[in-house]
Amino acid sequence: MSVGSFYKQSASGGLITLQPAAADIRAFESFAAACPKAAAVAQRRAINKTIGWLRTHIARTVSKEQRIAQRAVRQRLRSYLAKGSAVSGKLWFGLNPIEASRIGRPRETKNGVSVAGRRYVGAFYKRVHGGNPDIWIRTASKHFRAADYPDSDLTSPLHRGGQRRGSMDADQYGRFPVAKAKVNLDTVRPAFDQWTRRAHQRLLEILRQELNYELHKYLRKSPRA
Structure with missing residues (x-):
């Protein structure tokens, strides 16, 4: 069962994994059952949009707090987007001294x-x-x-x-x-928990939008009673 978004840290970096938990999409279970492909597309799109949002947010925050050019921070961020049947995406941030x-x-x-x-x-x-x-x-x-x-x-x-x-x-x-x-970038380590929680909340917002979009597409194609 999906446990939702989480993060892991190592000596050289931090890895944030974004994924909705099963409870997050329970309200759309009937639609997901009827149109599993459309629901999967909506989920992947929401994950990838959230990774882009999180990447921008981290770059701006670290740049401001650490007095580092944003381009240097962005070079430390590596995105792993959700593709195919994947139900999660990842964002890695290198923490070695820059x-x-x-x-x-x-x-x-x-x-x-x-x-x-x-x-x-x-x-x-x-x-x-x-x-x-x-x-x-x-x-x-x-x-x-x-x-x-x-x-x-x-x-x-x-x-x-x-x-x-x-x-x-x-x-x-x-x-x-x-x-x-x-x-040294060690001072940004405590922020990973906050980043992950904010990103997961953003993921749920975008997921609702994307599922609603796919639902409206499905209803427009369905024959009217």
């Missing part, structure tokens, strides 16, 4: 780099060993703050020796180790 260079337009100053209202004193904006430009700081700098450079494991003796360890940025290793400025 590169500070992507949250706005970096500007170099005499003291460091600023972007989207954040200041990285002692940092510089350039390409390091190829790739796209990013915001970096030498790990030996007196301005280095671990909170501004998450994923920088400076305690490792292998790191201090210039060797690569695990999945850290390769650019942190070498003669002059550097760390990449990133923004």
Whole structure:
């Protein structure tokens, strides 16, 4: 039996699953029994419209609260729409730290780099060993703050020796180790419950609209008594 919408979180992201519970469509049971294909179409359409609504809502909310460009947030959102006989859709949001260079337009100053209202004193904006430009700081700098450079494991003796360890940025290793400025997204984790509840309520509203639409189509095609 369908249990309705829910979410799951992991270290790297959160996955919201949208689906109506059996009780949500009980009022339309007779129509669903008479026209199962039309009811299924209405359900898929409602799910997919709600995923689009939720994607927009999350992008706007996170952008405003975290001072991150919406385009950067949208790149962390991945939609899995309901297709075929599927009765659910999913929206995944990546929660790994995001590169500070992507949250706005970096500007170099005499003291460091600023972007989207954040200041990285002692940092510089350039390409390091190829790739796209990013915001970096030498790990030996007196301005280095671990909170501004998450994923920088400076305690490792292998790191201090210039060797690569695990999945850290390769650019942190070498003669002059550097760390990449990133923004931690862990503070958005508590919002998943609220997002899921609001999305499920929105799903029910759109589901009623879509089922009514299919019902009116069915009645127009039916012979009049």
